[in-house]
Amino acid sequence: MGWLNRLNPTPAFPPYTGPYKVGSAHVEIPTADLECPSPAPDGAQPTVAFRIFYPCQQDSKEPGVRWIPDPQREYIGAYARFLGANSVFANSFAIFPQLLYYITIPVHRDAHILEPPTQNKRWPVMVFSHGLGGSMNAYSHLVGSLASHGIVVIAPDHRDGSSPISFVSDPKTGKSTSVEYRRLPHKPSTEVYEGRDEQLRIRLWELGLIHSALIKLDSGLPLKNLRRTSKHNHSTDTLSQFTNLLSVRDPGSISYAGHSFGAASMVQFIKSTFYHKSTPQDSSYKPLFTPSPSSDLVRQITPSTSVTLLDLWTLPLQSPGTAWLREKPMPSYHSPEGGSRLLAILSEAFYKWSANLNETIRTVAKPKTTSNTFPNQPGPHIFYPVASAHLSQSDFGVLFAWVTTKIFGAKEPERVLKLNVRAILQTLRNSGVEVAETSFMDREVEREDGKGARDEEILSREKGVVRDWISLGTEAGAHGHEQVSKGPADAVVEGEVLGEVVQEEER
Template sequence: MAWLSQLSPVPSFPSYTGPYQVGTFHVEIPAADLPSPVPAPDPSIGTVSFRIFYPCQKPSGHQKPVRWIPQPQRAVVGAFTRFLGAGQRFSEFFPFLPSLLYYIAIPAVRNAPLLPPPTTNKRWPVMFFSHGLAGNRNTYSHICGSLSSHGIVVISMDHRDGSSPIQHVHATKDTEAKIIESLKVSHAPSTEVYEARDGQLRIRLWELGLAHEALLCMEQGTKLNNLDDSCNAGRNGGWESLLSTFKDRLDVHTPGRISFAGHSFGAATTIQFLKSVFYASSRPSNSRHPLFVPSPDSSIAKQITASTPTILLDLWCLPLRSPDQAWMWEKPLPAYSSKTPGGSAVLAVLSQAFVNWSGNLNDTKRAVAPPKNYDGPAANVFYPAQSQHFSQSDFGVLFPYLTKKFLKAEEPERVLRLNMRAALQTMRNVGIEVAPTSNVDMELENDKQSPDGQDPTILSNKENAVRNWIAIETRQLGGKRVDQEKKQSPSDAIEGARAMEI
């Protein structure tokens, strides 16, 4: 009975609201099996890892749950509780959670066959999602699964750069198995911090480049060796046939059709990836220590255009301000290389906590604003009232009572729905075919839904167009930008520490 589920002490996710059932599985591929756009920054990281969320065919029979905590669960739970319990405000209640974390399930179907796409071009749109600090391939499952339920194949990355509490890397024929623990790096700017974040970004951008190559292989039907053995090898022919169902069904070849998204450090990763690819050919020869310079004939070099949808959730700007990357910081987003679609291809959604962090807010405005003398559309920038940094991850919807009590975060499920609505409409702005936003998500009566599936209200800057969804106006700040470490005040450092607490 439905009411019995409400008595369970195990945290659970709400249902996805899109018209499609969501399937999912984990992929881990030897890096040596994929053409890399750049040399590996750390050859001991022998694989690239990600979870795929995708529209799937309806399952039959009993389905084994998809656990939110990845394998090996005991080690991951221990790492999560150590990481999250370290925060002063969370330390009071996280000791009670480990036994419950094991049983949390993602409401997606394990290893389900891909649904044939009903789109005009008979291919599903694709999005890459980069996680933030304390994240992994599963910790943004609700926003990724919600987008997938609207007809998007979402690639949720694992980053092996020390930004996760723990990462397990499988052995390959060339490399040994490896455990990557959390890298302790300050949030305050310094030479050492910038160097550490640059090192992490090199790994993250390389991983995104490899994951893009993996998607091309899947779409072309190239055989891939998936090292994750968690599926039943006898079901549906095993992993090889499951991967092969993506052949000729992904919209990954037309330039500008792949969307890129990320949260916090993942949003910074997204900006650096797009700029690094787009401006690779114009990089000055004397620029110091570049993060990612793909070869001109690489597949990713042809993909990033002014039309590339760019979704930035609670952008953390410190990694963008490295002195070694000053040349890249001054460059506008690729979207502004054209007036069409221009900034309408860019969405930035902040939390109220990051809006209150004045130093990061000013840098966010700089990061997403158009260049001087640009008269095309600017980026869409919003924040949900009474939201916190974790509100765009799974933590708010899993622990709504605790996060409201300790961190004053309101309506976590609605916050994620607002983010999803805005992301879907941003993709529609550049002609990407996704499912209509539902009446429930639009908070409208049945007879008011847009007949063409559009949701323009979510990107309206009109006051109170959507309850507690507040537009932020961006502007280009003139003059030479000042290094962050020279302008950060003690009060700003305190704001940042509180805003970044997971």
């Protein structure tokens, strides 16, 4: 059957390599049913939506999930508009629309969750925030791979105008309305900073609601899922099966991650929550999210919280309204463990974007010795894979490898994602989180028994331990001789500038 698969023109995902099958559920909950630690901002929607990726029972045979959700025609049209009518990506969407309809995420829809083999009998939990042009499905291979290693991953569908299009169900009537993409320039300006701040207020509020949803899911409290479809659900409600199986109670137990604008969202979410007590009276600081001191979220975010930042896009962090927060170190540096729980992975494109790299290092580096209570604490883990593009950390890299290769020179898309997954898993292991071992095949190590192990080499700072996997230091100017000063269009910050890049390539 292998030759038939090669003849099939429909783009397809490679299989997950963890030991567990992966289930997935689409969730949309009325915000009135949740307790948000902060008031709703302007533009907030009446529901919050996310997809859950989780380890499911090994005999699961439920169908997969369409990568482009319903209504598919509207989603494809929105992506084509987002990518630019004349871009190669948009043309690929237009040429094979029927094939795109049938791209399937290799998960089992609403499958029964697997009983956790962990000591506390609960699955570790991660929340992953998408970037501009993303969605809850756009990083399915990355988060599905993590789920196949024993993590329940929550992928929000942000309704801040950062997705090509989002659909919101009316809690009373069930009818849907759309949230269209909000196009903003990428160059710094008062308008841009204010626009990104408005989006971040919605994103952070949604993340607070998702934390409330996780607490209720684990408690077994009833939640109305507006996206439940009876023909794919078991007799047992999909959401009720998570009762007492999620590690969300202990402080620092939930890990947070994001890509690009999603990474910036997580920096602001973690910092805003952790530093809520020390907010200055200075009127120049305009907090984007102020959780109630009595909320469960405030107890959850601690120096032991693990944070993963993929291709952190730093422009939103430089808003004058949040300058005070920008000067604060990541919360992990308030403990002797320091940056050991802090992982930043760049693409080579973002590594070569000097201004963004310097600001990324500034964001994750440990404080100067003079202001650091723990001067001997370790710094963060920072890496980039050679020949990788910004889209390499999303599904686009593996589904449309020929495009990313042609335009950006990206290579080995499946391996790049595996490197990301390996680094995330090992950072969690080093933080005491129980996840499955990494297979020797993924570690690219020969072993006759084929079993897995810890993956210490992926976090090694020595050159050449892992092929084309480069460790970066945090010293100021340490990489200046290797960098090229690039702007957002050159590094491809988001898809909306892709058309400009393609036009330059074709001239």
